[in-house]
Amino acid sequence: MLLAIDMGNTQTALGLFDADELVRSWRMPTDRTFTADEIHVRLLGYLRMYGLTLECVDEIAFAGVVPQLTREWRAFAQRIAARSIAVGADTAAVTCIHAPHPEEVGADRIANAVAAEKLYGAPSIVVDFGTATNIDVVDSDGYYIGGAIAPGLRISMDALVARAARIASIPLETPPHAIGRTTEEAVQSGAVLGTAAMVEGLVSRIRAELGAPEARVIATGGLANIVADSTNVFDVVDGQLTLKGICEIARRMRDRVPHTA
Missing domain, CATH: 3.30.420.40 (ATPase, nucleotide binding domain)
Structure with a gap:
C-alpha cells in the first residue's frame, strides 16, 4: 500500500x-x-x-x-x-505546470492541482485552508498556472490575540450574524466571515481572468469546513484532496518508471 x-x-x-x-x-x-x-x-x-x-x-x-x-x-x-x-522536481514529468519558476511551486499546491483536475475537471480553483490560505488555479487545459497566498485563518486569529490585550483566545466558529453582538461574535465575524468574503472576492476575480465563470471551486485543508459553513462559493469540500493528489502523482510515476526491488 x-x-x-x-x-x-x-x-x-x-x-x-x-x-x-x-x-x-x-x-x-x-x-x-x-x-x-x-x-x-x-x-x-x-x-x-x-x-x-x-x-x-x-x-x-x-x-x-x-x-x-x-x-x-x-x-x-x-x-x-x-x-x-x-513531489516536486523529481515528478515534473507527470505534472502539468505553467509558471515562470516551476521549481518555486509548493509540492502541496502541485498535488492539489493534480487532484482537482483528475477528480473535478478543469478549469478549477482549489482553496486550501492551512497555515496559509492558498488558492491554486488550474486552467482549462489542466495546467496549474498560479494563484494566491494569504495568511491563514488561525495565524490571523493568533496575531490578533497576541496584539490586542483585551481580546482573549476565541474559538474559530461561524458567528450567527455578520454584525457581532458581542466581542467574541465580532472577532468571529471578522475572522471567519472575513476569510469567506476574501475567498469569494478572489474566486470572482480569478473566474473573470480565466474567462470561466463556471470554474469549479474546491475547499480543502484543516479549516475548510469552518469557512465552508459561511459561504456558498464552494462546489465541493474535500478534506483529503492533497493526499489524493499525492497518490495520483505516485501512481503516474509508478506507471512511468517500473519499480524493481
Missing part, C-alpha cells in the same frame, strides 16, 4: 491508500525535531490502532514544505525498504 504524506508547517496529514482508495488517514503535529526513529514509533502506533503493520507499506510519497523532515521520512522509507517519491 501507499502512504501519502502532506507535510504542512503546522500539521502533517497521512493517508494510507490501497490502489486509489484511501483506507485510513491521520493527522499529527509537524515537529521539525522528529527523527526517523520518532517517525517509526509514531507510524507504528497509528497502524496498530487498526490492526495493521509496517509490512503493508511498500511505497511512501511526500509533499512537504519542511526539507529536514523530508530527509527523515526518506531515511525511514529506506529503513523499511519502501520506495519513496517526493
